[in-house]
Amino acid sequence: MEWLFRYDFDTLTTIALWSIAAVLATTVILFVYTVGLRVATISSNQQRRSFLARWRDVFATSMLDREFAAQQTLPRVRRADRIDLLEEWNRARSMVYGSAVDNLIDLATRSGIPDLARRLFRSRRMRSRILAVQTVGHLRLPEFRAELGELVNDENTALSITAAAALVDIDADSGIALVVPMINRRRDWPKTRVSILLRQAGSERISEPMYRAIRSEGDSGKTYLLQFARLMEAEILDALVGDLLRESRDPGVLNAALKLVSGFAGVPRIAALTQNDAWFVRMQAAKVLGRVGQEEHLSLLEALLDDPEWWVRYRAAQAITTLPFLGPNQLRRIRLRQSDPFAGDILQQAFAEVGLA
Amino acid sequence: MSIQEFVLAGQWVFLAYFVGINAGYLLQNVIAAHGIRRYLQTADQYEAENVFSALDIPISLVVPAYNESASIITSVKAMLQLEYPQYELIVVNDGSSDDTLEKLIDAFHLQEFPEAYRARVQCEPVKTVYRSTRISNLRVIDKENGGSKADASNAGINMCRYPLVCVVDADSVMQPDSLRRVVRPFLEDPTTVAVGGTVRIANGCTVRQGFLEKVGLPGNFLALVQVVEYLRAFLFGRMGWSPINGLLIISGAFGLFHKETLVEAGGYNPQAVGEDMELVLRLHRLMKEKRRPYRITFVPDPVCWTDAPENLRDLKSQRVRWQHGLGQALALNKSLITNPRGGAVTWIAIPFYMIFELFGPIVEVAGYVFIIVSAFMGWLAWPEALIFLGLAIGLGVMLSTSAIMLEELSFHMYPRFKQLVLLYLIAIVENFGFRQLTAIWRFQGLVRWLSGSEHKWETITRSTSLADESQ
Secondary structure, three states, X not given: OXXXXXOOHHHHHHHHHHHHHHHHHHHHHHHXXXXXXXXXXXXXXXXXXXXXXXXXXXXXXXXXXXXXXXXXXXXXXXXXXXXXXXXXXXXXXHXXXXXXXXXXXXXXXXXXXXXXXXXXXXXXXHHHHHHHXXXXXXXXXXXXXXXXXXXXXXXOHHHHHHHHHHHHHHOHHHHHHHHHXXXXXXXXXXXXXXXXXXXXXXXXXXXXXXXXXXXXXXXXXXXXXXXXXXXXXXXXXXXXXXXXXXXXXXXXXXXXXXXXXXXXXXXXXXXXXXXXXXHHHHHHHHHHHHHHOOHHHHHHHHHHOOOOOHHHHHHHHHHHHHOOXXXXXXXXXXXXXXXXXXXXXXXXXXXXXXXXX | OOHHHHHHHHHHHHHHHHHHHXXXXXXXXXXXXXXXXXXXXXXXXXXHXXXXXXXXXXXXXXXXXXXXXXXXXXXXXXXXXXXXOOEEEEEEEEOOOOOHHHHHHHHHOEEEOOOOOOXXXXXXXXXXXXXXOOOOOEEEEEEOOOOOHHHHHHHHHHHOOOOEEEEEOOOOEEOOOHHHHHOHHHHHOOOEEEEEEEEEEOOOXXXXXXXXXXXXXXXXXXXXXXXXXXHHHHHHHHHHHHHHOOOOOOXXXXXEEEHHHHHHHOOOOOOOOOHHHHHHHHHHHHHHHHOXXXXXXXXXXXXXXEOOOOOHHHHHHHHHHHHHHHHHHHHHOHHHHOOOOOHHHHHHHHHHHHHXXXXXXXXXXXXXXXXXXXXXXXXOOHHHHHHHHHHHHHHHHHHHHHHHHHHHHXXXXXXXXXXXXXXXXXXXXXXXXXXXXXXXXXXXXXXXXXXXXXXXXXXXXXXXXXXXXXX
């Protein structure tokens, strides 16, 4: 402890004085920086608003009238406005189809957008790069196919999914052939973006590659890909679902396949799945039986009303209320014959939901 | 030990505390600045390509309400208009003694509904469940009063159908896109179990039909100081802990949780004074004990606006309660403190909270007493004392300035120059009186916790800023 009392407080005071100076200087720098930031933001916002207003007008007229657009004098694009121009053009481009797309691509060519996209394609700023990738896709520039094929494997999620979408934009057939087998490996790709990409390619184009990919994957991959299978053509999808329900023992695959059942094929197998060990398979099977079930399935659904899992009881109760061959009086009788309080409660709730007292 | 030695030893303690707390805050500041920069960059990318449209995870919004007759209709109407593709709203009337329930029944055409209710987490009995005949995603629970927001929240959690649960104060004003923003960590990382967002002060803002129409600063001095305080607390306080998975608190005004994990942890603790912090600590404890990978994350986006106390009585009550809650929450989860596998929570966050947040007021108040006594006794070396006082104030101002800069860099919610200047003035003025007062209140809260006193709920006077202009 002695050292404590021998320590020279003058040194500390000197350090404190210097610290005050450093703190003051830092505070002033932060203050000046913040004020500068505010001034710059106000000024750039004003300029941006007026720039975007002029270009939106140009895009709107160009979409509708190619000749008029060709005669228009285009507004000047400053270096600082380039990203805004790309964003705005891409926004306009993703909203239109048919001849308006060609009109917008013409306009883009006149305003130097392809050159800009080429320059930004290798930018170090990720946002600019993503915009450039989106733009080359929207412009349908085939020269970028090889590079986009590499970017699809990039570890950055946003960049790789954008590259995948661009490939499909440029050439839907080869793009889909490349992208579909990757979907399971790239589970970081947001499902909504994958769905949009597949939908835009069209069901006739994706059905065969999707079928092959699902059949060739393991259980986990099958389960994952089946989430997008609804976008396939109905005939191919029904065949796939039938095969999977017959062949698979994996609860995940069965659950995903049950969600896709649309017709009456395979009802006996579906009925058998109400006894499956996995609660979510029993729940899905009950739900499907509510849609396709026959009179002989009523007892199976009633048996699920006292299932240990609430969701199974709930879906079974809902399924019973939707069976087409049961009228209000029969439903009430079913309710009265339930001795289990869980079964009674859940039926009462399901009845109330459809306005049945 | 002689008096001189005692004084010298005291000076060393204060110095060590001073260096420790400021170094900690500065480090948090650096981490937060880096975190916000990264967050904004990725947000930029996602916005550019609309990567996450948030269609994947439906959310159950739970709104506990006790005697909220004045604002409940406006709040519920606003919450029904949030920008999110699939969510349900569950309002829990916690045995209100006013006409909260009657107003809800009238406004939303509610009818009794025989919902098959499952009590998965503990709460007082539910009397009736109502369903709106007009709005399919609205349900109202009428339950017996449980004496706490935690109990009401638990009843709502029991009724949730979706995988994520968002608990929101009935008097909070939500940003329309708050759910879309706060769900992002769940989409990016499936091990996420809880997410908090920045809560801002609503006093001085214009609220119409439950939505924030215009951001303003309050005229009331105490509320104004809390604006700067909240900027510091959220923009670098919380944001500084999040990257190391050391976040110990998600504001009770707005938090999004993975439902099954929340149920597994037992929901909110109705006996906890600071139920929001206690829950987050319990989630950390549960996940560490189960040795499961997890993330408790913070997004810097402003997600909701809340009313701040405008008088000393209410502010004191709030701060005493917070400190009491902090002590109790740490004590209730003491096994987390001694868990050798506790990671950043056990080794960094909890020691920091214990030394500087929980027991800090002892050092701070002792420091004030020490200076006053020393001054009277003639022991104080005035030039040195003034230098250290200047440094303490300077660091306080610098940290606030940095928080204001982070706000300007990221969300710039206060658009007028006058507002910016006012925030800077407050960052200076709050050091003279306000900080000392809050240290004393925190000390009282600590004493209340240590003495085992029961916490009494007190009614907080509401500011007029949240009153709906249409009413």
